[in-house]
Amino acid sequence: xxxxxxxxxxxxxxxxxxxxxxxxxxxxxxxxxxxxxxxxxxxxxxxxxxxxxxxxxxxxxxxxxxxxxxxxxxxxxxxxxxxxxxxxxxxxxxxxxxxxxxxxxxxxxx
Amino acid sequence: xxxxxxxxxxxxxxxxxxxxxxxxxxxxxxxxxxxxxxxxxxxxxxxxxxxxxxxxxxxxxxxxxxxxxxxxxxxxxxxxxxxxxxxxxxxxxxxxxxxxxxxxxxxxxxxxxxx
Numbered sequence: 001x002x003x004x005x006x007x008x009x010x011x012x013x014x015x016x017x018x019x020x021x022x023x024x025x026x027x028x029x030x031x032x033x034x035x036x037x038x039x040x041x042x043x044x045x046x047x048x049x050x051x052x053x054x055x056x057x058x059x060x061x062x063x064x065x066x067x068x069x070x071x072x073x074x075x076x077x078x079x080x081x082x083x084x085x086x087x088x089x090x091x092x093x094x095x096x097x098x099x100x101x102x103x104x105x106x107x108x109x110x
Numbered sequence: 111x112x113x114x115x116x117x118x119x120x121x122x123x124x125x126x127x128x129x130x131x132x133x134x135x136x137x138x139x140x141x142x143x144x145x146x147x148x149x150x151x152x153x154x155x156x157x158x159x160x161x162x163x164x165x166x167x168x169x170x171x172x173x174x175x176x177x178x179x180x181x182x183x184x185x186x187x188x189x190x191x192x193x194x195x196x197x198x199x200x201x202x203x204x205x206x207x208x209x210x211x212x213x214x215x216x217x218x219x220x221x222x223x224x225x
Contacts, residue, residue, distance in 0.1 A: 002154065033211075035211055035212070037155070037212070039155075043217075044205055044215045044216065044217050044218055045147075045155065045205070045212075045215055046215065047211070047212060047213050047214070047215075050211055050213065056213070086154075088154065088155055090155075090157075090212070092210070096172075097169065098157055098169065098170075098171050098172075099145070099147075099157035099160070099210070099212075100157070101154060101155045101156065101157060102154075103154045104154040104155070
């Protein structure tokens, strides 16, 4: 059971907009930044979003994220086949004193 | 560009020990906090341990506290994870990652604990 809660799957057709939610608590999202990672099949994870809504250089602006209170979301606009991957949210948890990850959401492009 | 390369994974019996390493190139290793994150086969990500840039602070998940030790050698640009009293549940791909925000990841090294 992950500390952060994500839906196990999401899907859309090419060009559609897909949104992934992540639910936390006051001890993580409530006082710390949210990060999102993308893991393409058979590869290592890659940082997709940092500090709630910032994109590292090289990440397309089709990817956006937001945080409100103890919830966060990642949106993929103009879905493409290469976006098929697992997506994880993460944050530092002040109560546990560790980094916590969501269980991951598998995005399928139909 | 910063690159991370893990090594040292392998097959070990329950109760055994293993040390894995992560060499960092292309940046100033001594400036970075570092983390270890693992992924059991077919499962999600689990943060294992973190260490500050100067080794002054170390952090562990409850699942490995007292059994794993993180360390670093800033002269060799290398991060280590000493794993003792290994259990089947420790079987996973172990990734090293740069910064507490895990801004850059290595390709991972597989640790299998089995008799």
